[in-house]
Amino acid sequence: MRDRALVRLRAWPPGTTIGRSGGRRYMVCKSVFAGGRSVKLVATELGGSDYISLNLYDLTGGARLVPCEMPVARVITFLADLERESAG
Template sequence: MEDEYNNLINKIPPGTSKARAFGRTYSVSRSDFNAGNSIKVYAEELGGTDFISFNYYITQSATLLKPCEMPQDKVMGFLRELELIADKD
Protein backbone atom coordinates (compact mmCIF):
# COMPACT_ATOMS: atom_id res chain seq x y z
CA MET A 1 0.00 0.00 0.00
CA GLU A 2 2.93 2.31 0.74
CA ASP A 3 4.04 2.35 -2.90
CA GLU A 4 0.48 3.00 -4.04
CA TYR A 5 0.21 6.01 -1.70
CA ASN A 6 3.49 7.43 -2.99
CA ASN A 7 2.60 6.90 -6.64
CA LEU A 8 -0.88 8.40 -6.32
CA ILE A 9 0.12 11.40 -4.21
CA ASN A 10 3.14 12.18 -6.38
CA LYS A 11 0.82 12.59 -9.39
CA ILE A 12 -0.26 15.84 -7.74
CA PRO A 13 2.31 18.61 -8.29
CA PRO A 14 3.07 21.09 -5.50
CA GLY A 15 0.97 24.24 -5.73
CA THR A 16 -2.54 24.47 -7.14
CA SER A 17 -3.86 22.42 -10.05
CA LYS A 18 -7.16 21.53 -11.67
CA ALA A 19 -8.22 17.90 -11.80
CA ARG A 20 -11.16 15.64 -12.56
CA ALA A 21 -12.46 12.80 -10.43
CA PHE A 22 -15.87 11.14 -10.18
CA GLY A 23 -17.01 13.17 -13.23
CA ARG A 24 -16.43 16.45 -11.35
CA THR A 25 -13.80 19.18 -11.55
CA TYR A 26 -11.71 20.09 -8.51
CA SER A 27 -9.16 22.69 -7.52
CA VAL A 28 -6.35 20.70 -5.86
CA SER A 29 -3.71 22.28 -3.62
CA ARG A 30 -0.61 20.43 -2.48
CA SER A 31 1.84 21.84 0.05
CA ASP A 32 5.05 20.05 1.01
CA PHE A 33 6.76 20.54 4.37
CA ASN A 34 9.79 19.09 6.20
CA ALA A 35 11.82 18.47 3.02
CA GLY A 36 8.87 16.68 1.42
CA ASN A 37 8.26 14.32 4.33
CA SER A 38 4.94 15.96 5.22
CA ILE A 39 2.39 16.64 2.49
CA LYS A 40 -0.96 18.41 2.82
CA VAL A 41 -3.56 18.03 0.05
CA TYR A 42 -6.87 19.86 -0.13
CA ALA A 43 -9.23 19.49 -3.10
CA GLU A 44 -12.46 21.42 -3.51
CA GLU A 45 -15.11 20.66 -6.10
CA LEU A 46 -15.58 23.65 -8.41
CA GLY A 47 -19.25 24.64 -8.48
CA GLY A 48 -20.14 22.00 -5.90
CA THR A 49 -19.84 21.10 -2.25
CA ASP A 50 -17.48 18.10 -2.24
CA PHE A 51 -13.97 18.31 -0.82
CA ILE A 52 -11.05 16.02 -0.03
CA SER A 53 -8.49 16.77 2.67
CA PHE A 54 -5.61 14.72 3.99
CA ASN A 55 -2.07 14.77 5.30
CA TYR A 56 0.60 12.30 4.28
CA TYR A 57 3.67 11.66 6.42
CA ILE A 58 6.85 9.84 5.44
CA THR A 59 8.89 8.59 8.42
CA GLN A 60 11.96 6.37 8.60
CA SER A 61 9.81 3.35 9.39
CA ALA A 62 6.50 3.94 7.59
CA THR A 63 4.22 6.20 5.61
CA LEU A 64 0.99 7.45 7.13
CA LEU A 65 -2.08 8.67 5.24
CA LYS A 66 -4.24 10.74 7.59
CA PRO A 67 -7.59 11.85 6.15
CA CYS A 68 -9.10 14.98 7.71
CA GLU A 69 -12.58 14.17 9.01
CA MET A 70 -13.49 11.73 6.23
CA PRO A 71 -13.09 8.02 5.55
CA GLN A 72 -9.79 6.81 4.12
CA ASP A 73 -11.79 5.05 1.36
CA LYS A 74 -13.02 8.45 0.10
CA VAL A 75 -9.45 9.78 -0.08
CA MET A 76 -8.16 6.65 -1.84
CA GLY A 77 -11.06 6.67 -4.30
CA PHE A 78 -10.30 10.29 -5.15
CA LEU A 79 -6.58 9.62 -5.60
CA ARG A 80 -7.26 6.62 -7.84
CA GLU A 81 -9.75 8.58 -10.01
CA LEU A 82 -7.70 11.81 -10.17
CA GLU A 83 -6.77 13.08 -13.62
CA LEU A 84 -4.97 16.39 -13.85
CA ILE A 85 -6.32 18.93 -16.31
CA ALA A 86 -3.56 20.66 -18.28
CA ASP A 87 -3.73 24.44 -18.50
CA LYS A 88 -4.20 25.66 -22.04
CA ASP A 89 -1.96 28.52 -23.11
Protein backbone atom coordinates (compact mmCIF):
# COMPACT_ATOMS: atom_id res chain seq x y z
CA MET A 1 0.00 0.00 0.00
CA ARG A 2 2.94 2.36 0.67
CA ASP A 3 4.09 2.16 -2.94
CA ARG A 4 0.58 2.91 -4.21
CA ALA A 5 0.37 5.89 -1.85
CA LEU A 6 3.67 7.32 -3.08
CA VAL A 7 2.66 6.87 -6.73
CA ARG A 8 -0.59 8.76 -6.07
CA LEU A 9 1.23 11.54 -4.23
CA ARG A 10 3.73 12.02 -7.03
CA ALA A 11 0.95 11.99 -9.66
CA TRP A 12 -1.26 14.47 -7.78
CA PRO A 13 -1.17 17.86 -9.55
CA PRO A 14 0.56 20.81 -7.88
CA GLY A 15 -1.71 23.56 -6.60
CA THR A 16 -5.10 23.28 -4.95
CA THR A 17 -7.55 20.59 -6.03
CA ILE A 18 -10.66 18.96 -4.57
CA GLY A 19 -10.30 15.26 -3.86
CA ARG A 20 -11.90 12.36 -2.01
CA SER A 21 -10.45 9.83 0.37
CA GLY A 22 -12.22 7.49 2.76
CA GLY A 23 -15.60 8.77 1.60
CA ARG A 24 -14.75 12.36 2.59
CA ARG A 25 -14.12 15.47 0.45
CA TYR A 26 -10.91 17.43 0.91
CA MET A 27 -9.30 20.59 -0.37
CA VAL A 28 -5.83 19.30 -1.23
CA CYS A 29 -2.87 21.62 -1.70
CA LYS A 30 0.37 20.20 -3.11
CA SER A 31 3.60 22.21 -3.29
CA VAL A 32 6.76 21.00 -5.02
CA PHE A 33 10.27 22.19 -4.15
CA ALA A 34 13.90 21.46 -5.04
CA GLY A 35 13.19 20.42 -8.60
CA GLY A 36 10.58 17.87 -7.48
CA ARG A 37 12.74 16.23 -4.82
CA SER A 38 10.60 17.67 -2.00
CA VAL A 39 6.80 17.62 -1.87
CA LYS A 40 4.43 19.05 0.73
CA LEU A 41 0.77 18.07 0.78
CA VAL A 42 -1.92 19.52 3.04
CA ALA A 43 -5.53 18.29 2.92
CA THR A 44 -8.40 19.87 4.82
CA GLU A 45 -11.74 18.08 5.00
CA LEU A 46 -14.56 20.12 3.50
CA GLY A 47 -17.45 20.31 5.95
CA GLY A 48 -15.49 18.43 8.60
CA SER A 49 -12.53 18.64 10.90
CA ASP A 50 -10.07 16.12 9.41
CA TYR A 51 -6.63 17.41 8.44
CA ILE A 52 -3.71 15.65 6.72
CA SER A 53 -0.24 17.15 6.38
CA LEU A 54 2.92 15.49 5.10
CA ASN A 55 6.25 15.95 3.39
CA LEU A 56 7.97 13.62 0.96
CA TYR A 57 11.69 13.80 0.36
CA ASP A 58 13.30 11.93 -2.54
CA LEU A 59 16.74 11.12 -1.16
CA THR A 60 19.62 9.20 -2.66
CA GLY A 61 18.70 6.23 -0.46
CA GLY A 62 15.01 6.33 -1.46
CA ALA A 63 11.82 8.17 -0.64
CA ARG A 64 11.23 9.37 2.90
CA LEU A 65 7.61 10.07 3.85
CA VAL A 66 7.31 12.39 6.86
CA PRO A 67 3.81 12.97 8.24
CA CYS A 68 3.23 16.09 10.33
CA GLU A 69 2.11 15.04 13.82
CA MET A 70 0.18 11.94 12.75
CA PRO A 71 0.94 8.26 12.23
CA VAL A 72 2.53 7.18 8.94
CA ALA A 73 -0.20 4.55 8.52
CA ARG A 74 -2.90 7.23 8.53
CA VAL A 75 -1.13 9.21 5.79
CA ILE A 76 -0.53 6.10 3.67
CA THR A 77 -4.20 5.07 3.95
CA PHE A 78 -5.31 8.59 2.99
CA LEU A 79 -2.99 8.77 -0.04
CA ALA A 80 -3.75 5.24 -1.25
CA ASP A 81 -7.47 6.11 -1.46
CA LEU A 82 -7.08 9.71 -2.70
CA GLU A 83 -8.87 10.46 -5.98
CA ARG A 84 -9.42 13.77 -7.76
CA GLU A 85 -13.04 14.86 -7.80
CA SER A 86 -14.46 15.16 -11.30
CA ALA A 87 -15.30 18.65 -12.49
CA GLY A 88 -18.83 17.75 -13.45
